[in-house]
Amino acid sequence: MTATDDRLARMKPHGSTHHSRIPSRNLPPGPRWPALLQSMALMRFRHQFIPAMHKRYGDVFTIRIVPKSAPLVLFTRPEDTKEIFSGDPEVFHAGKGNAILGPVMGEHSLLLLDSTEHRRARKLLMPAFNGAALRRYESVVSQLARDEVATWTDGVAFRSLERMNALTLEVILRVVFGVTDQARLAELRPLVNKTVDVNPVILLGWGYPFLQRFGPWKRTVDNQRALDKVMYAEIAERRQVSDLDERTDVLSQLLAVGSTDEDGLSDAELRDQLVTLLLAGHETTATALSWTLYELGRDPAQMDAARTAAEAGDHDYLEAVMKEAMRLHPVIPMVVRQLMAPATIGDRELPEGVTVGPSIIVSHARSENFPDPTRFRPARFLEGTVAANTWIPFGGGVRRCIGAGFSLMEGVAVLREVLGRYDVALPGDALDVPMVRNITSVPRHGARIVVHPRADSPGLLPSPM
Numbered sequence: 001m002t003a004t005d006d007r008l009a010r011m012k013p014h015g016s017t018h019h020s021r022i023p024s025r026n027l028p029p030g031p032r033w034p035a036l037l038q039s040m041a042l043m044r045f046r047h048q049f050i051p052a053m054h055k056r057y058g059d060v061f062t063i064r065i066v067p068k069s070a071p072l073v074l075f076t077r078p079e080d081t082k083e084i085f086s087g088d089p090e091v092f093h094a095g096k097g098n099a100i101l102g103p104v105m106g107e108h109s110l111l112l113l114d115s116t117e118h119r120r121a122r123k124l125l126m127p128a129f130n131g132a133a134l135r136r137y138e139s140v141v142s143q144l145a146r147d148e149v150a151t152w153t154d155g156v157a158f159r160s161l162e163r164m165n166a167l168t169l170e171v172i173l174r175v176v177f178g179v180t181d182q183a184r185l186a187e188l189r190p191l192v193n194k195t196v197d198v199n200p201v202i203l204l205g206w207g208y209p210f211l212q213r214f215g216p217w218k219r220t221v222d223n224q225r226a227l228d229k230v231m232y233a234e235i236a237e238r239r240q241v242s243d244l245d246e247r248t249d250v251l252s253q254l255l256a257v258g259s260t261d262e263d264g265l266s267d268a269e270l271r272d273q274l275v276t277l278l279l280a281g282h283e284t285t286a287t288a289l290s291w292t293l294y295e296l297g298r299d300p301a302q303m304d305a306a307r308t309a310a311e312a313g314d315h316d317y318l319e320a321v322m323k324e325a326m327r328l329h330p331v332i333p334m335v336v337r338q339l340m341a342p343a344t345i346g347d348r349e350l351p352e353g354v355t356v357g358p359s360i361i362v363s364h365a366r367s368e369n370f371p372d373p374t375r376f377r378p379a380r381f382l383e384g385t386v387a388a389n390t391w392i393p394f395g396g397g398v399r400r401c402i403g404a405g406f407s408l409m410e411g412v413a414v415l416r417e418v419l420g421r422y423d424v425a426l427p428g429d430a431l432d433v434p435m436v437r438n439i440t441s442v443p444r445h446g447a448r449i450v451v452h453p454r455a456d457s458p459g460l461l462p463s464p465m
């Protein structure tokens with residue numbers, strides 16, 4: 001049995017609720033339609049469905065999802081969000097909600113663990129994502145961004161999402177996995193591209209293992225085997241290098257932590273964490289960046305302000321630009337926790353087994369949280385008016401996205417390279433809207449933009465870090 005077979009055999013496809021149906025009378029109000037219909041609305045039309053439920057039922061509402069008509073209670077006010085984020089991690093489990101990704105990410109994945117196991121893994125991963133580590137990654141990210149934007153053609157409209165996906169993939173391979181060998185990069189790219197395509201049809205194959213003998217599901221399992229083989233080879237080779245301490249990539253940092261800590265990460269754990277970082281960090285960051293370019297392209301005044309900031313090396317403003325794009329266009333719609341014991345949130349007593357979470361979509365669109373909420377105005381993040389627990393694209397508490405700083409660093413580096421070279425605009429008809437793809441909400445038309453080299457291009461702008 002290979003390591004992949006072993007993992008697949010041990011992973012339960014659905015780790016979801018073990019509870020029988022929870023009666024609606026104990027829960028906040030919500031639609032009475034069949035769970036299948038509500039699930040489909042959540043999957044396909046969440047940007048209309050969730051705000052409509054908020055409007056109809058108020059600040060706290062329950063939707064029912066398949067399987068088993070499981071209740072999902074969504075909260076929208078910052079005081080409730082705060083209670084969820086700071087809830088006892090032994091009661092507010094996050095790993096359960098992500099169990100569906102288990103067969104791909106693996107049982108050791110940070111996203112899937114809870115309690116003591118989660119604390120241990122998080123502690124081992126953290127040093128690779130702290131401020132000092134991020135500064136070490138920055139020059140490679142900038143170089144990759146520079147290479148990418150150098151390929152863009154003057155005046156030809158293109159889907160920025162596609163280019164940002166290509167770029168963030170390269171960032172993961174080089175900066176997270178630390179692969180520099182060209183042959184191995186060429187081997188990894190298609191395997192990784194196929195791995196991140198976790199669409200509902202593919203997920204079905206994990207739910208019903210007999211499917212894995214056929215068509216797309218067989219190809220997925222074969223792809224996983226091939227990816228695992230390359231990853232284990234890379235891990236084994238990296239364990240042997242003599243200059244681990246000098247290497248500035250996430251895998252090397254994780255190995256370096258392990259070498260000073262007898263409780264370091266095993267090969268299987270490293271594999272699972274790397275695939276997790278890939279799945280959690282690639283499309284999400286690309287999507288946030290493409291919305292950012294789209295919003296700048298849409299508004300020449302904002303474009304000017306961002307360019308001026310880039311010229312002045314104003315890191316904070318560029319970060320505010322990305323934050324504001326992530327506010328207006330949440331990449332992930334909600335954060336979820338499953339209650340392992342009865343809990344009170346606000347004045348609501350909720351039974352064990354319920355899944356609860358703040359709605360990112362509603363929280364970011366409330367005018368109490370963000371005056372004039374539909375307007376793209378990055379400066380709001382520099383005015384000290386954004387209250388805690390209102391801007392929550394990365395979740396919060398002990399489960400807050402471990403890559404939040406990484407993706408903002410990446411975003412600022414990319415913006416600096418783009419704005420140092422080009423003016424960004426939208427092609428005439430390019431208004432875009434969100435569409436659900438895999439787990440994220442992406443711009444339906446790929447956030448098409450058009451770039452023109454700047455007449456006064458000063459070339460590459462100085463790095464502020």
Ligand code: HEM
Pocket residue numbers: 094110111112122176276277278280281282284285288331332334335336393394395396397398399400401402403404406407
């Ligand atoms: C714009 C980009 C990103 C967005 C919007 C995003 C969003 C999120 C959200 C909403 C969560 C769940 C938080 C919670 O439950 O409270 C999360 C968790 C996570 N993210 Fe990100 N993420 C992004 C980029 C990244 C990157 C670049 C990486 C790694 C390189 C990453 C790795 C992770 C991991 C490992 C977790 C699980 C943390 C845990 O359970 O302890 N993410 N992310």
